Amino acid sequence: MKELKIFTPATIANVSCGFDVLGLALDTVGDEMTIRKVAEKGVRITKITGQSVPLETQKNVSGVAALALLAEINTDFGFEIEIDKRIKPGSGIGSSAASSAGAVWAINKLLGDPFSTKDLVRFAMEGERLASGVPHADNVAPALFGGFTLVRSYEPLDIINIHTPSELYVTVIHPQIEVKTSDAREILKTTVTLKNAIKQWGNVGGLISGLYTEDYDLIGRSLEDFIVEPIRSILIPAFDLLKLESVKAGALGCGISGSGPSVFALSKGKDTALKVAEAMRIVYDKVGVPYDIHVSKVNKEGIKILESK
Amino acid sequence: MKELKIFTPATIANVSCGFDVLGLALDTVGDEMTIRKVAEKGVRITKITGQSVPLETQKNVSGVAALALLAEINTDFGFEIEIDKRIKPGSGIGSSAASSAGAVWAINKLLGDPFSTKDLVRFAMEGERLASGVPHADNVAPALFGGFTLVRSYEPLDIINIHTPSELYVTVIHPQIEVKTSDAREILKTTVTLKNAIKQWGNVGGLISGLYTEDYDLIGRSLEDFIVEPIRSILIPAFDLLKLESVKAGALGCGISGSGPSVFALSKGKDTALKVAEAMRIVYDKVGVPYDIHVSKVNKEGIKILESK
Numbered sequence: 001m002k003e004l005k006i007f008t009p010a011t012i013a014n015v016s017c018g019f020d021v022l023g024l025a026l027d028t029v030g031d032e033m034t035i036r037k038v039a040e041k042g043v044r045i046t047k048i049t050g051q052s053v054p055l056e057t058q059k060n061v062s063g064v065a066a067l068a069l070l071a072e073i074n075t076d077f078g079f080e081i082e083i084d085k086r087i088k089p090g091s092g093i094g095s096s097a098a099s100s101a102g103a104v105w106a107i108n109k110l111l112g113d114p115f116s117t118k119d120l121v122r123f124a125m126e127g128e129r130l131a132s133g134v135p136h137a138d139n140v141a142p143a144l145f146g147g148f149t150l151v152r153s154y155e156p157l158d159i160i161n162i163h164t165p166s167e168l169y170v171t172v173i174h175p176q177i178e179v180k181t182s183d184a185r186e187i188l189k190t191t192v193t194l195k196n197a198i199k200q201w202g203n204v205g206g207l208i209s210g211l212y213t214e215d216y217d218l219i220g221r222s223l224e225d226f227i228v229e230p231i232r233s234i235l236i237p238a239f240d241l242l243k244l245e246s247v248k249a250g251a252l253g254c255g256i257s258g259s260g261p262s263v264f265a266l267s268k269g270k271d272t273a274l275k276v277a278e279a280m281r282i283v284y285d286k287v288g289v290p291y292d293i294h295v296s297k298v299n300k301e302g303i304k305i306l307e308s309k
Numbered sequence: 310m311k312e313l314k315i316f317t318p319a320t321i322a323n324v325s326c327g328f329d330v331l332g333l334a335l336d337t338v339g340d341e342m343t344i345r346k347v348a349e350k351g352v353r354i355t356k357i358t359g360q361s362v363p364l365e366t367q368k369n370v371s372g373v374a375a376l377a378l379l380a381e382i383n384t385d386f387g388f389e390i391e392i393d394k395r396i397k398p399g400s401g402i403g404s405s406a407a408s409s410a411g412a413v414w415a416i417n418k419l420l421g422d423p424f425s426t427k428d429l430v431r432f433a434m435e436g437e438r439l440a441s442g443v444p445h446a447d448n449v450a451p452a453l454f455g456g457f458t459l460v461r462s463y464e465p466l467d468i469i470n471i472h473t474p475s476e477l478y479v480t481v482i483h484p485q486i487e488v489k490t491s492d493a494r495e496i497l498k499t500t501v502t503l504k505n506a507i508k509q510w511g512n513v514g515g516l517i518s519g520l521y522t523e524d525y526d527l528i529g530r531s532l533e534d535f536i537v538e539p540i541r542s543i544l545i546p547a548f549d550l551l552k553l554e555s556v557k558a559g560a561l562g563c564g565i566s567g568s569g570p571s572v573f574a575l576s577k578g579k580d581t582a583l584k585v586a587e588a589m590r591i592v593y594d595k596v597g598v599p600y601d602i603h604v605s606k607v608n609k610e611g612i613k614i615l616e617s618k
Contacts, residue, residue, distance in 0.1 A: 204513050
C-alpha cells in the first residue's frame with residue numbers, strides 16, 4: 001500500500017455541557033485527503049483544493065502533525081499530502097482537526113500501524129497548536145476514534161471512547177461570519193461560580209449516562225451549558241432563536257459547535273434532524289447572513305478509507 | 310402489612326470528582342428502623358437507640374421527612390417510628406439521609422407504594438434540610454435507589470441511577486472528630502477556576518464511563534477532586550497519608566466521604582478493600598484519634614426489608 005485516499009470528518013467539540021472535554025464526529029461533512037509514500041524524505045503538501053490554506057509544510061496543520069509523527073519513527077522515505085478541503089476554516093466544526101487527524105491516521109496506516117490511536121491524537125494535537133495556539137484534543141479525538149469521545153485528562157493524556165447510540169443525528173448550521181478560536185477563548189472568564197460548575201458536571205454525568213443507556217430524553221435534558229454558551233452565544237446572530245426553533249422542531253438539544261460560529265442540534269432519527277434543518281433555515285433566511293446546513297448521523301467509525309493503492 | 314423493620318444504608322456523597330451530584334450506597338453499614346402503622350394520625354418517634362438524636366417529630370429528620378410525605382396523601386391513620394441508629398451523626402456517611410430515606414421508604418411501602426422513588430427523594434430531602442440547612446439529595450438518592458446515583462439537576466429534580474460494577478468495594482474510615490456539614494460548606498470558595506472546573510467535569514465523565522463499562526482502572530484514574538478536597542482535607546488528620554497508603558495497598562482511589570471527616574477508598578474486590586482497611590488502620594493508630602473502619606460492597610439495592618408483619 002503506497003497511497004491512501006481518505007475521508008476525514010468534521011467534528012463537534014464541547015457538545016454543550018462538555019466544554020474542552022467532549023466531542024463527536026460527523027459522517028457527511030469532512031475533508032478528503034490523499035497521502036502518498038514517496039522516495040524523498042520529509043512531508044510535502046503538494047495540492048490543496050476547496051479552501052485557501054498554506055501549502056508550506058511548517059505552516060499547514062496536517063504538515064505539522066505529520067512531522068510530529070515522523071519525529072518518533074525512522075523512515076527512509078517521505079510523504080506527499082493532497083487535501084481537498086471541504087470544511088471551511090473558522091467554521092467551528094473542526095476544520096484544522098480533520099486535516100491534522102487525517103494526515104497522521106493515513107501515514108500510520110501506510111507505515112503498518114506502528115502507533116496507537118492515542119499516539120495519533122497526540123501528533124494531531126500539534127496541528128491544533130498551530131491552528132489556535134492551544135493543543136486541544138476535543139476535535140482530533142472524535143475524528144480519530146469516531147463517535148463520542150471524552151478527553152478525561154491532558155496530563156497524562158487520557159481519551160475515552162464513549163458508547164454512541166445508533167439513532168443520534170446532528171444538524172449543524174454554519175453562519176458564514178468569522179469567529180476565531182483565539183477570540184472566542186479570550187472572552188471567557190477564567191473563573192466560574194461553584195454553583196454553575198456543579199450544574200455543568202451534573203450535566204456531563206447525565207449526558208455520558210444517557211449515551212451509554214441510549215436514553216435520548218436524558219441526553220436532551222443534559223445538553224445544557226451554564227458556563228460558556230451564555231458568553232459565546234452573543235457572537236452568533238440569532239443564536240437564541242435557532243435554539244428555540246430547533247427544540248420546537250424536535251431536537252433533543254442545541255448548542256454552539258466548538259468555539260462557533262456553527263450551531264449544532266442533536267436529534268433522535270434522521271427525519272427529526274431534517275425538520276430541525278428546515279427550522280434553522282427559516283430562522284437564518286430572515287437573518288440574512290449566508291449559511292450552510294448539514295445533516296449527519298454521528299459517525300461511529302471516524303476516518304474512512306475511500307481508495308487505496 | 311402493618312409493620313416493617315428495615316436496613317437503611319450509610320452512603321458516600323461526592324465520590325471525589327462528583328461534588329454535590331454523585332453518591333453511592335453501602336451494604337454493611339446502616340441504621341435499622343421499625344415503622345408501624347397505628348390508629349392515631351400523624352408521626353411519632355417512639356424509640357431511639359444507639360445514638361442521641363431528638364425524639365420530637367419536628368426536630369427529627371425521619372419525622373420531618375415522613376411529614377413531608379404525609380402532606381401529599383390523605384390517610385386516616387398514622388405512623389410510629391423506632392430507630393436503632395448505628396450510623397453516628399456527623400460522620401460524613403449520610404447518617405441523617407439514612408433515617409430520612411428509611412422513614413419515607415417504609416411508609417410508602419406500608420401505604421402500597423403510592424409514590425415513585427423520585428418522590429421519596431424529594432420527601433427525604435426535607436430531612437436533609439433540617440439536618441444541614443440545605444435540602445441536598447446526594448446521600449438520600451443512593452440510599453433510596455441503591456448503587457451509584459447522579460443528581461443531574463435540582464430544578465427540576467433529576468436523579469439518574471448509574472450502572473454499578475459488581476466487584477466494587479468501599480473501605481471507609483471514620484475518624485471520631487466532629488466536622489459539621491455547615492462548617493465544611495462554609496470554607497468552600499464560591500468561585501473556582503475554569504481550568505479546575507474542566508478537569509473536574511472530565512473526571513465526572515470518566516467515572517460515569519468507567520462505571521458503565523466496568524473499567525476499574527478508568528474509575529480509579531477518575532477519582533480525583535481538584536475543587537473541594539484540597540480545601541476540606543485540611544480538616545481531616547493525616548488525610549494525605551491515608552490516601553497515599555490506601556492507593557499503595559491497592560485502592561483504585563481515595564477521597565473525602567461527603568463533607569467528612571470520614572474518608573473512603575474504592576477497590577476492586579473484597580480482598581483489596583480489606584488490605585486498604587489494614588493500611589488505614591496502621592495510619593490512624595499512629596495519629597491517636599479514635600476511629601471506626603468499615604468494609605462494604607457497593608449496595609445495589611439500597612434499603613432492605615429485614616422483617617414485615
